[in-house]
Amino acid sequence: MTTAPPTAKAAQTPYTLNATARITAEAADGATDLPLLHSDGPFSFRRLRPYGSQAHICILNTMSAPHNGDRLNTEVIVGPGADLHVTSAAATVALPGPVPRHAALGVNLRVADHARLRWLPEPVISAAGSDLRQHIRIDLAPTARLVLSEQQILGRAHEPSGRLTSRITVRHGGRTLLDQHSAYGPGLPGWDGPAVLAGNHAVGQLLVIDPAYRDPQPDTQILDDIPVRAHGVITPLAGPGVLLTAVAPDAGDLQRCLDAAFAHLGLPNG
Amino acid sequence: MHLHHTDPALTDIIPPTAPRPGGRSGPLRIGLGGPVGAGKTATVAALCRRLRDTLSIAVVTNDIYTREDAEALLRQAVLPPERITAVETGACPHTAIRDDISANLEAVEDLQERIGDLDLVLIESGGDNLTATFSKGLIDHQIFLIDVAGGDDIPRKGGPGVTTADLLVINKTDLAPHVGADLSAMERDARAARGSLPVVLTCLKDQHGIEPVADWVCRRLADLTAARS
Amino acid sequence: MSSVSLLILGDGRFPSGGHAHSGGAEAAIAAGRVHDTATLEDFCRGRLATTGLVAASLAAAAATGYDPLLLDAAADARTPSPALRRVARKLGRQLMRAVRTTWPDPELDRLAAALPAGAHQPIVMGLAARAAGLTPHDAARAAAYDSVSGPVTAAIRLLGLDPFEATAVTARLTGDMENVAGEAAGHAARLPADGVDALPAASAPLLDITAEQHAAWPVRLFAS
Numbered sequence A: 001m002t003t004a005p006p007t008a009k010a011a012q013t014p015y016t017l018n019a020t021a022r023i024t025a026e027a028a029d030g031a032t033d034l035p036l037l038h039s040d041g042p043f044s045f046r047r048l049r050p051y052g053s054q055a056h057i058c059i060l061n062t063m064s065a066p067h068n069g070d071r072l073n074t075e076v077i078v079g080p081g082a083d084l085h086v087t088s089a090a091a092t093v094a095l096p097g098p099v100p101r102h103a104a105l106g107v108n109l110r111v112a113d114h115a116r117l118r119w120l121p122e123p124v125i126s127a128a129g130s131d132l133r134q135h136i137r138i139d140l141a142p143t144a145r146l147v148l149s150e151q152q153i154l155g156r157a158h159e160p161s162g163r164l165t166s167r168i169t170v171r172h173g174g175r176t177l178l179d180q181h182s183a184y185g186p187g188l189p190g191w192d193g194p195a196v197l198a199g200n201h202a203v204g205q206l207l208v209i210d211p212a213y214r215d216p217q218p219d220t221q222i223l224d225d226i227p228v229r230a231h232g233v234i235t236p237l238a239g240p241g242v243l244l245t246a247v248a249p250d251a252g253d254l255q256r257c258l259d260a261a262f263a264h265l266g267l268p269n270g
Numbered sequence B: 001m002h003l004h005h006t007d008p009a010l011t012d013i014i015p016p017t018a019p020r021p022g023g024r025s026g027p028l029r030i031g032l033g034g035p036v037g038a039g040k041t042a043t044v045a046a047l048c049r050r051l052r053d054t055l056s057i058a059v060v061t062n063d064i065y066t067r068e069d070a071e072a073l074l075r076q077a078v079l080p081p082e083r084i085t086a087v088e089t090g091a092c093p094h095t096a097i098r099d100d101i102s103a104n105l106e107a108v109e110d111l112q113e114r115i116g117d118l119d120l121v122l123i124e125s126g127g128d129n130l131t132a133t134f135s136k137g138l139i140d141h142q143i144f145l146i147d148v149a150g151g152d153d154i155p156r157k158g159g160p161g162v163t164t165a166d167l168l169v170i171n172k173t174d175l176a177p178h179v180g181a182d183l184s185a186m187e188r189d190a191r192a193a194r195g196s197l198p199v200v201l202t203c204l205k206d207q208h209g210i211e212p213v214a215d216w217v218c219r220r221l222a223d224l225t226a227a228r229s
Numbered sequence C: 001m002s003s004v005s006l007l008i009l010g011d012g013r014f015p016s017g018g019h020a021h022s023g024g025a026e027a028a029i030a031a032g033r034v035h036d037t038a039t040l041e042d043f044c045r046g047r048l049a050t051t052g053l054v055a056a057s058l059a060a061a062a063a064t065g066y067d068p069l070l071l072d073a074a075a076d077a078r079t080p081s082p083a084l085r086r087v088a089r090k091l092g093r094q095l096m097r098a099v100r101t102t103w104p105d106p107e108l109d110r111l112a113a114a115l116p117a118g119a120h121q122p123i124v125m126g127l128a129a130r131a132a133g134l135t136p137h138d139a140a141r142a143a144a145y146d147s148v149s150g151p152v153t154a155a156i157r158l159l160g161l162d163p164f165e166a167t168a169v170t171a172r173l174t175g176d177m178e179n180v181a182g183e184a185a186g187h188a189a190r191l192p193a194d195g196v197d198a199l200p201a202a203s204a205p206l207l208d209i210t211a212e213q214h215a216a217w218p219v220r221l222f223a224s
Helices: A253-265 B042-051 B068-075 B091-097 B102-115 B160-164 B174-178 B181-193 B211-228 C003-010 C025-030 C036-064 C068-077 C081-102 C106-114 C121-131 C137-158 C163-172 C176-190 C203-217
Strands: A017-028 A032-040 A043-051 A052-062 A072-076 A083-088 A093-094 A103-111 A116-120 A125-126 A131-140 A145-154 A163-172 A174-186 A204-210 A231-236 A241-248 B029-033 B057-061 B084-086 B120-124 B141-146 B166-170 B197-201
Touching: A017 A043, A017 A083, A032 A043, A032 A052, A043 B068, A043 B102, A043 B197, A072 A083, A072 A116, A093 B181, A103 A116, A103 A145, A125 A131, A145 A163, A145 A174, A145 A253, A163 A204, A174 A204, A174 A241, A174 C068, A204 A253, A231 A253, A241 A253, A241 B211, A241 C003, A241 C203, B029 B042, B029 B211, B042 B057, B042 B120, B042 B141, B042 B166, B042 B211, B057 B068, B057 C137, B068 B084, B091 B102, B102 B120, B102 B181, B102 C081, B141 B160, B141 B211, B160 B181, B160 C121, B166 B181, B166 B211, B181 B197, C003 C121, C003 C137, C025 C036, C025 C137, C025 C203, C036 C068, C036 C121, C036 C137, C036 C163, C036 C176, C036 C203, C068 C106, C068 C121, C081 C106, C081 C121, C081 C203, C121 C137, C137 C163, C137 C176, C163 C176
Parallel strands: A017 A072, A052 A083, A072 A103, A083 A116, A093 A125, A103 A131, A116 A145, A125 A145, A131 A163, B029 B120, B029 B141, B057 B084, B057 B120, B141 B166, B166 B197
Antiparallel strands: A017 A032, A043 A052, A145 A204, A163 A174, A204 A241, A231 A241
16 A cells, blocks of 8 residues: 655645555365455455355455545456455445545456456445546456446435446457446436436446357346336346346345346356 | 229329339339228238238338237238338338338348248338328338228328329228218219329228239239339 | 538438437336426436447547447447347448438448448448548537437427427537537547547446337337
């Protein structure tokens, strides 16, 4: 972890956080080893009990972050044949900060051939006055598998949302399979209107990439076993993957959409 | 009453070598238009039943509400489902057959690709008003249908459908006594409004009620074949 | 270059099949989310800022002469809804048919041959603009306008809105459309250096979700 360099003006210049946490997973004798597990900044990694050959890491948010101005990164490499499951213990709350700059949260996930990554963190919550730009970059080898969820809650209970943008870019076998950018919050045109969220302040995605989805391509599934105020569809991408897109009035209803999607896709939840 | 009246002069009305727009090839395309309830879907169904054993036919429907007409045809099993396509018209059935024919052209081409050896494509417009006509970019000939119960003053009122369609069909002649319509006045007004263009009267409830229309369609096919040879 | 060409390309009566598509408005109206000119304006503003920006960027990019097949793959990656991918290709094929007659050009012929099932519509629009002698910025304007005019026209038909009020909605969004077109043209200009991954990927969750719901309706007035 580094902080902004102390200068003569240190008294006037508030500190911002720069941190890069790293995980490397490798297959070894029917298990998954974690030769690199480097906690940094707010991200503290805990090993949980492995499940068969799958290693399980839980991310603890051990300090209040990100605040506006912070630069936080997570780099994950899952080596050939390795199997890694990552969860988090608490939501990431984006908060206002002492500088007028946005915070940046980068997540880089690389999954090698025959490897599998389940990346299922708790939601990102955009507190009033915060400004967070998130970019999740995923690079998958042709036979890699991925299960990834992303949940965004716009405002802590009933407070106005901060500004939260999130881009997810998935490269698969060298070509871009999915590229999505969402931008919500004050000052952004139409974000809360009838084309985008229509007052729903919980948005989620569940992305599953698996070579098995190539043939046959699954059909679209419109979720109907979810709360009436929520909407969710699971759609086949233009490649070997499916994506749940869900919106809901609150975090609880959104979680029920994700639960329903896990069940539809026959995937273990959590 | 002349229920199965066929105009003897019909054959000579349409120049058999009328050029097709864009030098197009492929099946003969006939559009069927007319007000709601005139019997367009029933006519398409009857034509299919009458001609399907001798011709390879497909149908495109332009319903106001997507698929209703297509599903009626499917229910009546007049053609296998792969030969029937529905086109959405964005609440404007008129536009889809005249001003912007893109979706209908696509539907025709998809059918040609799917079926291969089509002789005849019938394009049924959504129920519209008396001004609805087809673009020459979409069809070779158009049939306009009105019905006796719609009012016996319709031929007199005219409108592009009644006056310019290649064939005018006055349908449901059996209803004339029940609705107090004067059939001979309808026919006389229609002929006056259309000059030399043909008019037929039909009652699809009769066993051979579709014959005058089927004959006319067959002659248009013969014209096309002659023009190509 | 002639501004009249831009008017022709952007004309709602340009015969390229757009009249049967509501741009998601039919679903939003059925759900009660769009019910008057104010909610229509909100709808259009959101659509313009998301899928409108992506469409404008793809159109501008295609108008620079950038490889349309790479752009088409980028459009697929930015369209997670298969219903919207189908619609984009269908509209692309219909637009292709219209512009090959209005502005004949070998580049259009090549793309039509390479993607017989249709390229994403904004890419065809960009190539059409190029064939008509328009700039990438104009191509972006046409696409931005298209992303607004479709829902407005559909709302007039579906809600019986006062057509003057509805057209005023479009007029009030002029500044938004210009901003989107300018941003899109900027992205297109940086394309040789940045590659397609740098093109905007703005998404609207409800447009994606309701497009799938709408495609599953047994009866509907609009194709999308």
